[in-house]
Amino acid sequence: MIGLIKKDLAMIKSNWKLVGMLLVIYTVMGIFGEIDISFLLPFISVMIMISTFSYDSYNHWDAYVVSFPHGRENSVRAKYIATILLILGTSFLTTLLSFMISYIHTGMIPYEQIFYSLLGTLFGTLFVLSLMYPIIYKFGIEKARIGIFIIVFGIVALGSFMAQYLDLSFLAKSLSFLENYFVLIFISIMILMSYVSYKISERIMRKKEF
Amino acid sequence: METVLEVKDLCKKYDHFALDHISFQLPKGMIMGLIGENGAGKTTTIKAILDIIQSYQGEVKIFGLHHQKEEQQIKEKIGVVLDEMFFPEILTPNDIDFSMKDIYKNWDTKLFYDYLKTFSILPNKPIKTLSKGMRKKLEIVTALAHHPQLFILDEPTSGLDPVARAEVLEIFQNLLDKEECSILLSSHMTTDLEQIADYITFIHQGKILLSKTTTELLDQYGIAKCTKEEFQNIQPTDYLQYKKTKYAYEVLVENKKAFKEKYAIAVVDKMTLDELMLFMIKGEKK
Incomplete structure (x- = not known):
């Protein structure tokens, strides 16, 4: 499996320049402006990893990988781990930069604010991963793009509808007792959705023909 | 004689094509050539042996082991070249070595680079810059570099010029002489098979028409x-x-x-x- 993680990381090495450039832009915008784009880099890193599916599919890698020892299972595991490592790595970098930028701006570091921003970024990126990867494994990258567009559009439309026409304040009140466990629940949901997504992808890959 | 690969009553149905009770045995240290026209079922047979396709009936034993239950043990010892190019083209041969050393326990970096040199493949050039023939050579080199005991090769010499074909065949023949490995080889280059194959299995419309020794076929x-x-x-x-x-x-x-x-x-x-x-x-x- 480590070999397959290394292969995925080798495939995205040409994107390191882009990542470096984004870090510079983020730093400059952070120092001279007010806009917080710390979420951008981890999201782009997920998109970069998704691009590796295109290369794999175009070059018939998935059929070849089955000829490796435990190839089916390891290829899925490697994809998830490589993506999560990338998300964590880029989130760590942007968090460090956020500390630095805040210190330059105010002379102090708003740990709590940065922590919640990091949590939101991790949740968002893992949500994209958890949603997209099983769809990509099932339908292939080309069809998955359309599917994802429909799903994301559907979620946004549903959210807008609910926000506009439904009064959900009762839900917030009834769940207020969970406030103290917010972080724990959030992290648990992230782990759970990633794990369920991984298991679904693994199951799809185990039965897939090439 | 010890059997390395045993395929028994392999059947697989598609809408317009079916593999129909494919059975053959490959003895240790031998080369079997699979021949047949396009769409005859050669690649489907190879894919079933490697478990790339599923939902088939029949039994496949490799090194005397069930090919699905003992998958890891078996696949450590198989070198594979498929009919279609399979390396992501943004990788370089260096990246292949970087990854493969953690995929196969017996991966031999020195041997990999020696073969790259033999075939004049530059290790730091992205695969997309290589010609079709050079890519094929890289795939063969990769299949060779973990000292497999069984090679499963689907059209390994297609796209190669006659000189490269001869080089590749010579490498496989030397390996057979030295290491007692076995080869299942599908090819349209029947002249190559006449030179190196010990057995010929002829597949037509999903059925085996004949499976005999090459000598028997060519002499009788x-x-x-x-x-x-x-x-x-x-x-x-x-x-x-x-x-x-x-x-x-x-x-x-x-x-x-x-x-x-x-x-x-x-x-x-x-x-x-x-x-x-x-x-x-x-x-x-x-």
Whole structure:
């Protein structure tokens, strides 16, 4: 499996320049402006990893990988781990930069604010991963793009509808007792959705023909 | 003789095609050539052996082990080249080595780079800059570099020039001499198979038409050339297929010596695998 993680990381090495450039832009915008784009880099890193599916599919890698020892299972595991490592790595970098930028701006570091921003970024990126990867494994990258567009559009439309026409304040009140466990629940949901997504992808890959 | 690969009653149904009870055995230290026209079922057979396709019936044993239950143990010892290019083209040969050393326990970096040098493949060039032939060579080099005991090669020499083909075949032949590995090789280059294969298995429309030693095929089979009158005297049980040419009849016979003795037909030529395929697919029977 480590070999397959290394292969995925080798495939995205040409994107390191882009990542470096984004870090510079983020730093400059952070120092001279007010806009917080710390979420951008981890999201782009997920998109970069998704691009590796295109290369794999175009070059018939998935059929070849089955000829490796435990190839089916390891290829899925490697994809998830490589993506999560990338998300964590880029989130760590942007968090460090956020500390630095805040210190330059105010002379102090708003740990709590940065922590919640990091949590939101991790949740968002893992949500994209958890949603997209099983769809990509099932339908292939080309069809998955359309599917994802429909799903994301559907979620946004549903959210807008609910926000506009439904009064959900009762839900917030009834769940207020969970406030103290917010972080724990959030992290648990992230782990759970990633794990369920991984298991679904693994199951799809185990039965897939090439 | 020890059997390395045993395929028994392999069946797989698609909408317009089916593998129909494919069975053969590959003894240790031997090369078996799979021949047949495009779409005959050679690649499907190879994919089933490697578990790339599923939902098939039948049994596949490799090194005496069930190919799905003992998958890891088996696949550590198999070198594979598939019919389609399979390396992501943004990788370089260096990246292949970087990854493969953690995929195969027996990966031999030195051997990999030695073969790259033999085939003049630059290790730091992205695969997309390599020609089709060079890519194929890289795939073969990768299959060789973890010291497999069984090679499963689907059209490994397609796209290679004659010199490279000869180099590749020589490498496989040397390996067979030294390490007692075995090779299942599908190819349209039947002249290559005539040179190196010990067994030939001919697949047509998902069925095995014949599976014999190459010597048996090339030495015993023959093509008799006869007139219309001579042809009419031949009993249908004494030949496999015939072709009518402009001036004569050509008849594929299973045992040219016995045929010559029975019929007073002067010309019974040796047969090539290409001719065998043509007769078996395009020929007729009375």
